[in-house]
Amino acid sequence: MKKFIYLLPVLALFFTACDPMDEIYADIDAQENIIVGDANYTLTDDDYSILELDGGFESVDDVKSMVPNFLTGKYPVWGKGSSVLVNYNMIGGLTDLAEVSNYVNAVNYTLNIDDYAASGSDVLGFYPAITPSDFLEDVLTDNVEAVEGDVALVKYVQFTEEPIITTTTNYLLADDFDYGSVAGDLSAISDWVGHSGGAPLVGYTTTSLAMVNYPSSDIGGAASIDGFGSQDVNRSFTPKASGTVYLSALVNLSAVGADTGTYFFHLLDQGTNFRARVGAMSDGNGGMWFGIGASSSTLTFGANSFAFDTTYLIVASYNIDNGTSNLYVLTTPEATEPLTPEATNIGTAGTIIERIGIRQGYNGPTGIIDGVRVTNSWADLMVNDIAVDVQGDKTYTDVYYTFNGEYWNPSTNVYYLTSDDYDSMGTASGQPGKYNNFDSGIAPANYLPTFLALAHPFAQEEDALIVMYKYYISGTGTRVRGNLYTVIDGVWTAHSSSLQFGHDGNSWLPDNTIKYTLVNSDYEYMSAQLSGDPEYADLWDSLGYYHDYDYHWTEAQIVHSLGILANNINPTAEEGQKYTFTYLLYDNGLNTVSTNVILTNGVWVLNN
Template sequence: MKKIFLLIAIFSMVFTSCEPLEDINAEIDAQESAIFGDVEYTLTDEDYDALELSYGSFSSLDDAKEALPDFLSTKYPVLGKGSSALIGYKLYVGNAFGLKDYSLKQEDYALSGSDLLGFQNNVNPQDYLAGILSNNYSSPEEGDYVAATYFQYTGSAFTVTPTVSFEENFDYGTTAGDLTTISSDNWVNHSGTANQLLYTTESLSMTDYPSNTGGAITLSSAGSEDVNSSFTPITSKMVYTSALINLSEVGDGTYFFHLMEEDGSFAYSARVGAKSDGAGNILFGIGASSSSLTYGTTPFNLGTTYLLVASYNIDNGVSNLYVLTSALESEPLTPEATNTGSAGNTANRIGIRQGGGGPTGTIDGIRVANTWSSIMSNDVLEDEVVGTKVSNKAIYTYNDGAWVLPSTDGFYSISDVDFASMGIETFGSSTSPDNYLPAFLNIKFPYAQEGDVLNVVYDYLSSSSGAQTRGNLYTKTDGVWVGYQSTIDTTLQFAHDGTTWVPDNTIKYELIAADYTLIADTYRNDPDYATAVANLEAYGNISTFNWTTEQIDAAVNTVLNTNFTGMEEGQKFNVTVYVYDGSSHNVSFSYILEGGVYIRN
């Protein structure tokens, strides 16, 4: 009847009102179609994707309060004013301690007197690392950690101008023949039967390797001729030599390619050899200054073109061999084989050897230079540092206003040996620390007591960010080491204000029998409540005929202060009370904590 009256009233106003009739009808329909309800929902992985949260969690409470109203409006479009929603979600609360990676820069090493990208071999890095970290972190917090990664040279290091001393592409025309004749004595015999090492017009090549033109030479295991070609001598520091090779046959093994001093001298260095692995593959080896070679363990294929690069350190007699399938701008950290021999051999010539047990195949694109970079390029290159250096990592913590090495009490860094004992190389997405560290720490610290805490730092390989240093706090709990959770499961409540969803801290609470007993016990001896308490104890409800509004509010304060201690200012409650106001039924009252008192809201 009310609706009919309202429509009639509106109809009568059509001719006098400026508001269109359809707008009024739409407003009435909206009021009548609005429904309210209480929902509980926990966000799923799909929801986090829709919210563009790639980490599957909110990074702050404010972010959740900002993003979830639109999400709720989309998910529950029919809910209106008076509705509530309790949303479960994941919240990132931060790590147990701050941990950063820092890689030293050129200006950091300069503090130790080094003009290179690394500490010199006679420097103790710990004399400088704390000061370097202080220079680079202006406002660290107590307990922060930094993993400082630095380089240190293992021997002498020096600056050189990259120079190619020798390049041979075997570009000797279209007629095959013996090498010494075809090359017009660019190559000369120094041992064995002359004219057995042959020139072929077919060449080897590799993308981006600068020596790829002309013909090549062929080795034969049946041949015995050894030849060499001279270049401007390299008398100190490093010498690199390289060649493209393709072998069709290998025997018991011997060297076939090497550096020489003067013709007639047998002070050979960087001797490169090949032998069979017994399964139809090639093993390559290196001898620094001796025919006793150190062979690698990688099996390489016959009939495949490889780039061999051999180095010889004239100052310390160390030779390394690299076997590459493509040209590389930088020298790899790990060679295929390493051998140490006599130091001091100068590099005056490059030698090719055919001997018993040697391979059969093709050699092309020979180069000799003083740096790796000039082996790989014919460009004019800037001066560069040559020297062997290793990468190290040191963990420092900020304690009492200074960066110091952490004490062993309460701190542990997982080592390569530790990872090996766990049967893995590092932690990552498929090898979570929490799957390994509880058991490892129990073994490592068998006498740890309940409640002991330990900051653990470890290497972590991320599929998106690469190698990182990470860490977590572990606490001995019920006999198990439990990691601190940086992401927690929590809830956030919202209320619909008639227009949108707004964050709401309202706690819904319905009084129980114990609460009514508490109210009666609290006010039994107060003469102002005598009739109210008697009625409560007789009928088990709050009669609005016996309880005033002020008395009901006082009773609710008693219940809330007893059951919910430590509430913050502004906390809201929706309290359901069993009342009698002509009939017995539940009634809900809203309260907010203001000045320590719950006031009806």
């Protein structure tokens, strides 16, 4: 009859207004139907289907954003003060478990050639006699920025036998003139040999030439030539009998002859057949022209004038099949061969090219030559590809390291599944070994307890191990996941996930409230702590004796005493932590009462 009593006074409004009536009904329903509930709920397969999930959540953020609406539908009449502890599945493993989350989000670091070099290795891997752990801490310190508690998954290779190394390059010859810190005669300190003339000799200077993006740039020293010198030198490389051979060098000339000009470097065969002769002459106006001769010392010069004491990249080519030589003068490397050469000359074809020469001639150029390269293509002049083939048995290892704020140390109680481990769980379709990972149809929980029991037959009760594995998610790919497994009643058991939600009067929110019911020792502890406080002179003794509060306690005094208890049971509580304390209060009989508190600015205060 209660509802009729409330409605009678407003029946007269029925014919004149609908909205007020709706509001009254809503208010009455709200007042009468709100329930404060408390539950522990585990999501079912049907629940995941309602949420349009494939058996679990991918992240804790998804849990926090999707579960509130689900709880509204599940508990439609529960209101402010209600709470539900929701137990749920994470796809492939846990990401909210403190002991595991760092491992799931671990930085993946794979050692590179420079890292291995610190151990004396010149290949991509540690040599057999090396202990990798002697170097991994320094590798991580040098390459990974971290704060205390960060974890890195380190991947490295180690050879189980001495590797056999075969090196191939993309060039026939490359000379950066890196011959030490003492200047002198080039032929006396290098593989360059004289083939004609005498003093003054082709020199070696410790000053190098540079050009951005040219691979043989600013390395070591350079060769120096003199317009009054007479020695010519050459260096050999693997013979080339057909196609086009390319020659490049950085050139910086300070003077050239004023007559018809002369060449200063070239290609040649095993004898005295010179090809692609590169030369220079004065333009009569304070600059110079560059030219080329295919097989004759008579050069064809380009029309562009170039400055002295300036570094240029000179590229010459000789087509063995038709005898054509082209010359290019560049101020920056070009990825592809320009359509128009600086100069072209056609001469004798068919010469087998197997040497490069540097020439000094009377009244010829004076200057520096550096970064000499000979290749089979233009593109190979501009990049420095070196292919290293390494043969030898090796192992691939993944290991976790944890940063303690100062040093990286090997992580303990962590195991990363190997390919052999997946294979041991079955290699057929629908089994982990098929693709060496788990997925929604190959659940880790269906395999890992048995795997761990076989791998650790003597494990004791409460032994724990964090197991890391690969998990495939459709549309996302394979990720590293993990879970904490503990021996419980003799069985390796996966840790389960849970998150508490509370109702704030409007909606469900993730809630860290801890519900705690006081026991006798709690009353006694608070009594002892308050015994010296004059404000509680008539209160503390009965609190410890009767194990309850009474009507003499004010709300503020109760909150203060509960704060003392909270600091005792949770001394490291973080700002914003909540408690709901349930206790006994004597007031015309013994009553059970609950009070909510929250840690604010380091002090436990009432949380209404």
